[in-house]
Amino acid sequence: MTDQLNDEDGFFGDAVAARYDDPASAMFQPKAVNSAVDLLAELAGDGRALELGVGTGRIALPLSQRGVPVHGIDLSRAMVARMRDKPGGDSIGVTIGDFATTRVDGTFSVAYLVFNTIMNLTTQEAQVACFRTAAAHLEPGGCFVIEVMTPELRSLPTGQNVVPFHTSPTKWAFSIYDVATQAMSSNYVQVVEGRGECRSVPFRYVWPAELDLMAQLAGLRLRERWDGWTREPFTGESAQHVSIWEKPAN
Template identity: 75%
Template sequence: MTCAPAIGSVTVAGVEDYFGETVAARYDESSAEMFAPEAVNPAVDVLAGLAGDGRALELGIGTGRIALPLAGRGVPVSGIDLSSAMAARLRAKPGGDGIEVAIGDFATTRVEGTFSVAYLVYNTIGNLTTQDAQVECFRNAAAHLAPGGCFVIEVGVPDLRKLPPGQTVVPFDLSPTHWGFDLYDVATQSMSSYHARVADGRGEFRAIPFRYVWPAELDLMARLAGLRLRSRWESWDGKPFTHESEQHISVWEKPLG
């Protein structure tokens, strides 16, 4: 599937960065609902509990939506992100200069030390658009974890039940100023999110490619990395994961021995 390039995207070390300056400049505002306390605090509660007295590593740290409040709980946080523009927004915020951020592909980039918890939130695992890259991400996370440490992913369950035969597009937002559609290719597990915005008489279009992934597939990736499933919930407050769940928070553990 050929995807239209995102406005402001750049290439970093051979990997396309779809979260450049144009996106970073308005990221917090465009994702405002995800910055609300009711979205942030339950995630931080879980991650702080898993970190304990240890360190936390965020893969795809972005502008610090989770990292900053987690650090505010006294947890030392480091991060990896492909986008220097997003990392710059993080560093400019109060407390951001105390978080170490390595610029690079979070499937392969290493930082020093070991961690009690590594985590990927808000569907960020899908930004790795091949199965091989997602497998390498699990291996990278496992390599950073101390024995007994946990790798946590928050990601949506693919919406394929919304696709009648012959249809490949699912709308996810239709408002006076924004139209959003997901385009699926079930043969390759690839999808692209298309965004069209109109504001102040100006129009803008961008597309971001993803690879959707099933919970069972993630469990196999974890096994390949030497991790085992510890918990899976529908939400950060521990609601059970069922066949009707639209997302899951999964926790895999690195064995002690």
């Protein structure tokens, strides 16, 4: 078994960064990437974009290629190094730090968190701080965008706290929920050449209404909420949402 936690890079050290970019994953499919970039480029307009948790540049690089200046904040030097190795990676300014509290110079038309990254902040306090950090970077009329899953509590069988999301002869993945604290973890068990590996990443799941309250505390107001990047209606059956909060122009 392996211990994935690296003091410098958190849960996204060299081993995770080396295999993070998985072309078979749905999040790396051109349709998923292009839909996100289309909306973010529209919101950025002629301004700049700030990505909280920029990682390996899955969204930042194609957004930059659209002509939008992008700056990223990330705790993991290993993930950022992967981005730097890609074409155009040197064009993205990056500040190493906790995206919940790290401040950078200047203002932005749009700040964004994609693919459940808000849940990497494992306390309500940190999530509230993140909204305040985003709001502080936005120019008047600017937008804060979050893509995040809807908590899967309806999938929990009565009396159980585990939701599996991948099974195969050599790999198993499942989420563990604590409904009393909103703590959860994604857990991965894999057998490679007869050797078992285990990785667990903690999260804090968060409800749309809770996010709206965090936005209100940061001086933002809800502008749009969709099922996804292509702007389908958000409903009670939606497994995820893309939400946009706006900083008042005056």
